[in-house]
Amino acid sequence: MTIPVETFFLAQGAGGTLQQQIRAMIADGILAGRLRAGDKLPSSRRLADHLGVSRITVTLAYTELVAGDYLSARGRSGHYVSETAPVRPEAVGRPDGRGSAVDWGRRMVRDFSGHRIVGRPEDWRSYPYPFIYGQADPALFDHQNWRQCALRALGRRDFDALTEDYYERDDPMLIEYVLRSLLPRRGIVAEPSEVLLTLGAQNALWLSAQVLLGPGRRAVTENPCYTGLRSILGQTESEVVPVDVDEEGLPPDVLPQGADVVFVTPSHQSPTNATMPVERRLALLERAQRDDFVIVEDDYEFEMSFLRPAAPSLKSLDTEGRVIYVGSFSKSLFPGVRLGYIVASEAFVREARALRGAVLRHPPGHVQRTVAYFLALGHYDAHLNRLHQAFRRRRVVMNEAIREAGLTVAGRGDFGGSSFWMAAPEGVDTEDLARRLRERGVLIEPGRQFFAPGREGGNAYRIAYSSIAPGKIPEGIARIAEAIAERA
Incomplete structure (x- = not known):
């Protein structure tokens, strides 16, 4: 790697000659690990011009560093960090001696890192x-056609989709295929104004919780449930009531009174895989109407229904607009694509869209257009x-x-x-x-x-x-x- 010349600067008020300051600056960078073995330094002319010193000053500093085995000179190629450069011994704290005088435990108003997650080794x-x-199995993924779709989305014809700031909008091509291809499989009919793309189901659940919940509100979750949801709800300062699931999922008849939002995974209960029968889905909708709460339906794995067709989604049975439907490409494509969607009443989507815009604008345009081509060309099916x-x-x-x-x-x-x-x-x-x-x-x-x-x-x-x-x-x-x- 070539080290950018902008990496180097002379500290104001530093002691010693300019040659000594340059030597110390580079040596400290090597000892601290910022400059690594094999990295190429800027030419003496470029560094001299950047620092505003004479070229001979930089040349002499480089010569001293070569003598000390910090750098190696490779003929006409230039100077590189030596493979045998000195290293600083392991020490407690930062190598430059700096730390933080701030009591961050007192400064931070919430604990976001204390929730439990499903851990797995990186390797x-x-x-x-x-x-x-x-996790995706590379042996089952369509690498060739995905690559072709990604390359097509990089072309001049899609330059706007690649580079444009959509502000709060989404790629109309992908929205069209979500409406025409994905949602009908779940019996859902929607308008473009009722669909919002998200950075996966996790982001969709967060947006839903932020819009619907807060102090004084009551959320109901399944027990056990998706660990990420529990973390999300903990950020809302609302009351969270877990309800034990059985072999048919969440039982509507034991829901607590006063619920504002019920989060449910009816198709494949997470993590027990229980499937909620249609009769129970209708009973849950009736209970929502009677007690006046809304339902967030996380349909994260409906595409994996290969034994027999999945039961109708709650959203498809909903006649009052009480269901907020969350879908995702994480299981059907791969988790790293970070793309999901919300389908809900226009009034809710409008507020969720504004919140998304304030936090992250929109999912990357190139990802949206690549997925749109993958759908449109039949590769997804x-x-x-x-x-x-x-x-x-x-x-x-x-x-x-x-x-x-x-x-x-x-x-x-x-x-x-x-x-x-x-x-x-x-x-x-x-x-x-x-x-x-x-x-x-x-x-x-x-x-x-x-x-x-x-x-x-x-x-x-x-x-x-x-x-x-x-x-x-x-x-x-x-x-x-x-x-x-x-x-x-």
Whole structure:
């Protein structure tokens, strides 16, 4: 890497000659790790012009640094940070001695980092048996056609979509295909003014919570539920009431009185995979009408319905505009695309749009247009078909492996999905189980983090088949069973 000349400046009031100051400035940068082995320094002429000193002053400083093995000279190529340059010993605190005199614990009004998340090692792909949920399998992704769509979105014809600040608007091409291609699969009919693109479902849930909740408001969540939602609701200062789910999802008849917003995942309850039957969906809508609350429907995984067609969405059954529908491309494409959408009444979308505009304007135009082409050219449907076939095969393999190993499935989903919600024998702490399995090359997700505090299910865990090859599944399941047998 060539180090920009703007990186260097002479400190006001520094002691010593100019040559000494330049030498100290570069040496300190190397010792502090800002300048790394192999980095190329600016030419002596450029650095001299930038600092306003004579070229010979810089040349002499470089010569001294070469003698001290901080730099190496490579003929006509220039000066580089030496591969054997001195390094500063490890020390407590910043290497430049600076710190912070601010008591940030007192200054910050909220704790955003204290919530529990589903943790996974950054190098999870290096583990032989990664039963990790929600990650894309590169073997199943349509790299070639995605690349072609991305290149097309970089062309002159789409220059405005690539470069323009939409302010609060969205790419009309993508909105059109969401309305014409995606929403009809869920029985939803909407106008462009009723759709808002978001940076994934997480951003959609945050926007919904910020618009609808605050001090004095009551939110109802499923228990267990998506961990990110609990963190979002904690930022609103509203009362959050968890309601235990059963084998059919959230029971409408046990909802507390005085609810303002109910958050629900009816198609594939997160994380148990329970599917809410149509009768219960209608009962939930009737309860919403009677008690005058609104519903946020997180339909994060409906595209993964490959066993049989998904039940009608709550939004499609809603006749009063009480449902705010949240969709996402994270599971059907890949999480890194960071693109989702909200479908709701125009009045709500208007406020959510204004809030989104104040925080991040809009999702990147190039991403929007690339996804629009991927939809328009038929690649998305072909990609989903490949996913469905692969997931169906993996599910069969995992079902059989679980049966043979004698493990207990607590929730498997009626329509497909990409994971199993499991129950270890009573007394088995799955957080401890996950740590021991990790040493054996197996990654699972302990269940406790999905539950409300004080209502944890310590023996629950989740295993997914979206990120593991079918041939690895039986051995991975066998290792889980072996580890459980050791602790049971």
